[in-house]
Amino acid sequence: MTGKTAGLPELGFDPKAAELFELMVAPVRSWVLLTGLELEIFEHLESPCSARELAGRMGLHPLNTRIFLDAATAGGFLRKEDENYQNLAFVNQYLLRKSPVFLGGMLYNSRYYWLDGLDQMAEQIKKGPLPAQEPKVTEDAMWQTMCQGLAASQRMMITSLAIEAARQVPGHENFQKILDLGGGPGLVGMALVKEFKQAKGVLFDQPGVVREAGKYIKSEGLEARFNTMGGDFTSDDPGRDYDLIWASSCLYFARHDLKAMMKRILEALKPGGVFINLHEGMEKQGTSPSAAVLSMLLTSLRGEPDMMFQKGELARAMAEVGFDPIQTRQVKTPWSVFELELAFKPEA
Incomplete structure (x- = not known):
């Protein structure tokens, strides 16, 4: 039949x-x-x-x-x-x-987070976290690889997104001082400085990162307009009187005291200044975006710190310390869906 x-x-x-x-x-x-x-x-x-x-x-x-x-x-x-x-x-x-826009180094080193230990998944579900096998690399090599991978992703998509967002800010043509917070090689901050010709910029990140970032600053010819600060951006003073502060996928490191982090950012801005933030926003009870959930599966099973924010979590923290207004929209990137927030410090 x-x-x-x-x-x-x-x-x-x-x-x-x-x-x-x-x-x-x-x-x-x-x-x-x-x-x-x-x-x-x-x-x-x-x-x-x-x-x-x-x-x-x-x-x-x-x-x-x-x-x-x-x-x-x-x-x-x-x-x-x-x-x-x-x-x-x-x-x-x-x-x-x-x-x-070489992504190979970042992809290869991401295997530790995304792939290494897949064969132990069932064991960890049954018994709990197993000891992690940390990548065996020197600190300098780690910063170099990290900056190289971030530089590629920043060139591919983040710099243009940051410029487009900054141009939405009333008075952007008068920006004088820009902070790239936790920005790795600093290409986003440098792109903003090049876009707003009268502005100068600062990259604030770990000492090992800013040492590596110096190579990118020199290659862009921005030594006179773009400086670095080495320190712990989750606790150290970032400075004052910024017109714009940019952060992307770095605030996870401050989630132990997110309110204090947001307060430092607010205090670092001029009245009327803007904090532009790009991070994942988990939704559907922690099951979306799928790329973010799946990429962090193994690190989560190993008991490592949660590296994802829930949708709206950062905006709520901003509002709690006094940012107003706060504009939020979702943006789709080749990697995942992100939340883009423009949070303003009220005029004095």
């Missing part, structure tokens, strides 16, 4: 079943990406190259190199023609070290 099965597509299978099989393959694709980054294979494939040639050049096993390159092609990272492999355009853009 032939015919359609009730409730199923014409081909006789439920697409959701196909999704389950795709999920089983998804971790393999992730590890193909990470292995390509670890071995720097993508660095050698800007131009077409055979597996044998690549193996000889890099000292790799010829057969397993070919097997891996076929998998990288199937996974959507390479193209293969006449036994030669070559990066797809997005790989050259985001996964080569020479690219100004």
Whole structure:
């Protein structure tokens, strides 16, 4: 007997079943990406190259190199023609070290948070947190990698978003002093200083971070207009009389006393000044945005501090210390959905 099965597509299978099989393959694709980054294979494939040639050049096993390159092609990272492999355009853009928007270092180091320990998930659900395996890197290497990854994401999307938000502020053409709070390499603060020609800026972050940020300031030629402060921005005085303070994905470190943090930010602004803040806002009882929930699953199971704010949590803390008005909207980025807040210090 032939015919359609009730409730199923014409081909006789439920697409959701196909999704389950795709999920089983998804971790393999992730590890193909990470292995390509670890071995720097993508660095050698800007131009077409055979597996044998690549193996000889890099000292790799010829057969397993070919097997891996076929998998990288199937996974959507390479193209293969006449036994030669070559990066797809997005790989050259985001996964080569020479690219100004290189994401490879950040992605590779994020495996500790996103992937390492997946095989221990069931054990941790049954017994509770297991001891964490911290990444074995020097402090200088950690800051360098962190700044490099943040620089790429800031160039890709955050700087333009910050400028667009700042231009919504009445009187933005008169900005004189800008603070980039916890801004890593400081590219957002520098972009704001370049946008508002009369302004000078300050980056306030950990001492190791600002040492690394100095390289970015020099490369932008902004030594005369953009300075740094090294310290603990969750407790130290950031200075006074700022027209604009910018923060993005850094206030988690102050959640132990968020009210005090907001009070310091308020006091650091001029009357009428604005605090512009970009952070995730969890909703649907902690189940959305999905990228944020899934990326923090392993660190949460390990018992590490909660790095997410609930939707509206930061705005409530701002209002509690005296910010008024507060404007909030959601923005979608390649990574996740964020809340963008413009919080004003009342005029004297």
